[in-house]
Amino acid sequence: PLGLIVNEAVTNAAKYAFSAGQEGRILIRFRMRDGRCTLTISDNGRGLVAPSKAQGVGIKLLRALAQQMGARVSVVNRNGLTYSFVFQASA
Numbered sequence: 808p809l810g811l812i813v814n815e816a817v818t819n820a821a822k823y824a825f826s827a828g829q830e831g832r833i834l835i836r837f838r839m840r841d842g843r844c845t846l847t848i849s850d851n852g853r854g855l856v857a858p859s860k861a862q863g864v865g866i867k868l869l870r871a872l873a874q875q876m877g878a879r880v881s882v883v884n885r886n887g888l889t890y891s892f893v894f895q896a897s898a
Contacts, residue, residue: 824852
């Protein structure tokens with residue numbers, strides 16, 4: 808599930824975060840501390856245009872994959888879009 812989460816989030820950012828010809832940044836961070844892992848995937852694009860309608864297939868897939876790992880998901884829609892997944896290392 809972890810690899811699929813990274814693939815889906817990066818693919819969505821590459822497809823939707825930036826206007827045509829706009830340069831952007833996609834950042835992937837992984838930290839493990841005291842048996843707890845945090846995966847953060849962020850971009851500096853336009854963010855979710857209509858956050859209340861952000862229930863497309865992509866976000867549903869991300870949430871389902873996170874649930875399989877027992878991960879807590881948070882989404883921040885400010886200065887781009889950031890997904891954070893926090894889970895136990897044993898997952």
